[in-house]
Each structure stands twice: as C-alpha cells, then as structure tokens.
C-alpha cells in the first residue's frame with residue numbers, strides 16, 4: 001500500500017529531477033536497502049563519465065544542481081566494470097556483490113538507444129527474485145513516466161527539445177550561473193574558464209525552399225538540419241528547435257576560440273551536405289557567452305549577432321562580444337530592448 005501511495009506521488013511530478021527523487025525515495029523504503037543513487041552518464045573527451053546526480057544522505061534524498069562537466073565527483077565508467085559491460089551490451093540491469101553485506105543492482109534508463117541515467121540500489125542482503133521483480137516494477141513505472149515527460153519536452157517534427165523546455169531550463173540555468181559568478185573575475189574575451197555559450201542558428205533563404213518545393217519538403221529539410229545538429233554536438237550540449245527554421249544551441253566550451261571552432265565546424269557541415277534535390281543550403285549563426293547576463297539579454301545578443309551575419313552575406317558565424325569590440329554593433333542589448341518570456 002505504501003508503494004502504491006509512492007507511485008501515485010511519483011507520477012504527480014512534471015519534472016525529471018523531482019521524479020527521480022521520488023522513485024529513489026520509494027525504493028529506499030524497502031527493507032534492507034542501504035543506499036540509492038541516480039547516476040548520470042556523460043560523454044567527455046576522456047570517455048564516458050558517471051557522477052551521482054541524486055543520492056541518499058543522512059536519510060534524505062539530495063540532488064546536484066551543477067552541470068555534469070563541472071562536477072568534480074565524476075568517475076570513469078570503466079571503474080565500475082559490471083555496469084560498463086551492461087551499458088556496452090545494452091542490457092537492462094547489472095548486479096555486483098562486494099562482501100556478504102554489500103549487494104548492488106544497477107538499472108540503466110534507456111531512451112532513444114542511449115543510457116544517460118542509471119539507478120543504483122544497494123542492499124545489505126542478496127537480491128531475491130521477488131525483490132528484483134518489485135524493483136523492476138517500480139522502475140518500469142518510472143521509466144514510462146520519464147518517456148512521457150521527455151515526449152512533452154520535444155518538438156514533434158524534429159525530436160529536438162522545444163521552446164517551452166528552453167524557457168524552463170534556461171531560466172533555471174541562468175539563475176544558477178548568476179549565483180556561481182558572483183565571485184568570478186570580470187569577463188574578458190580571452191578568458192579560458194569553461195563556460196556556456198548560446199547560439200541562435202537560422203537556415204538561410206528558407207522561404208525560397210518552401211516556395212519552390214512546398215511546405216512538406218521544407219519540413220524534410222528541417223529534419224535533416226536537426227539530424228546534422230545532433231551529429232555535430234555532444235550529448236551534454238543542448239539543442240532546441242526554437243520555432244520555424246530557427247534553432248538554439250547551449251554549448252559548454254573552455255574558450256571563445258573553442259566555441260567558435262565548434263560552431264564553425266557545424267556551419268561547414270551544413271554547407272558541404274548534399275541535400276536531396278536542393279543541393280546546398282547554408283545557415284547563419286550568432287552566439288554569445290551566457291555569463292553575467294539575464295536570459296533576455298543573452299538571447300537578444302545572439303539574435304543581434306545572427307542579424308549581423310544575415311546582413312553581411314549569410315553562411316557565417318558571428319560572435320556578439322567580438323562585434324561589439326570591433327564597433328560593428330551599435331550598442332549592447334538592454335533589458336527592455338527585447339521581450340521574450
């Protein structure tokens with residue numbers, strides 16, 4: 001009965017992290033469970049890393065509020081061989097016993113053929129068949145509900161994250177970033193601190209595609225561009241379809257140079273892609289650093305850089321602060337210049 005009540009509570013959430021906290025508290029209440037964690041898997045230059053995103057501490061379930069790439073508690077996936085093998089073979093669970101009172105069960109959350117999260121349950125007794133059935137039952141409800149949440153966060157045409165999700169995630173992220181940067185050094189173009197960049201991408205002369213080939217064909221082009229976006233960025237970078245033929249990318253990069261290179265590489269990928277019937281299409285991209293500004297200002301700055309790219313020949317990447325430093329843009333975007341949220 002307690003489990004049923006917990007399941008009702010679990011499915012009342014509209015947020016991935018709160019749902020995760022809820023499923024872990026449900027599992028933690030089972031007898032002999034000594035620890036529960038949700039591990040996040042992320043692809044980094046040095047290989048797949050795992051870090052605890054939600055965990056049990058002093059009887060309370062806590063969640064990390066920092067980005068995976070800046071979390072010091074990440075460890076290489078290969079340091080947990082049974083889990084690494086389970087992920088590599090796309091299996092639904094793995095188990096490991098480390099002494100008579102330490103038994104671990106891992107349940108990876110598979111979505112779009114990728115496991116980005118894995119639940120970890122530790123018990124002081126070996127897992128009985130019945131216990132595994134109960135845990136897997138709870139896990140299936142949780143996973144189905146995660147899929148529903150995921151579906152509501154995505155754009156139906158391209159499968160990218162939608163504008164609503166951007167508004168929710170970016171406002172939350174920007175307030176975390178603002179708090180973190182209170183003690184940070186003043187911003188300069190040559191800073192080498194890992195930071196986030198926001199780019200607005202717009203397909204050039206897309207209206208002509210629709211006019212010549214029809215709206216349905218235009219939709220196919222949007223899907224192809226979305227696929228190129230997915231292939232060009234890492235899984236921890238977030239890509240949104242913002243509306244129409246406009247996309248937004250949130251990228252983590254160590255320097256302006258690196259961010260510029262990554263965006264430039266994407267521009268070239270689109271330029272050199274052979275689109276059926278169309279041949280070549282191009283994109284313009286405006287980007288800015290997300291530090292020390294409000295979400296409205298950040299979007300406004302990227303939009304200004306994009307507008308500049310469009311006005312100066314299209315098929316190019318423009319960086320807002322560089323344009324301002326060169327005197328190419330008239331003025332910095334103020335709060336009331338743009339109204340987006």
Ligand SMILES: Nc1nc2c(ncn2[C@@H]2O[C@H](COP(=O)(O)OP(=O)(O)OP(=O)(O)O)[C@@H](O)[C@H]2O)c(=O)[nH]1
Nearest residue numbers: 202203204205206207208210215218219244245310
């Ligand atoms: N096929 C399709 N077209 C869309 C969708 N959303 C917006 N569009 C079209 O995208 C086009 C955008 O055109 P504009 O913003 O005028 O500019 P453009 O032709 O892309 O030219 P520049 O941006 O100036 O390079 C319009 O024709 C819209 O109808 C969509 O979901 N599917």
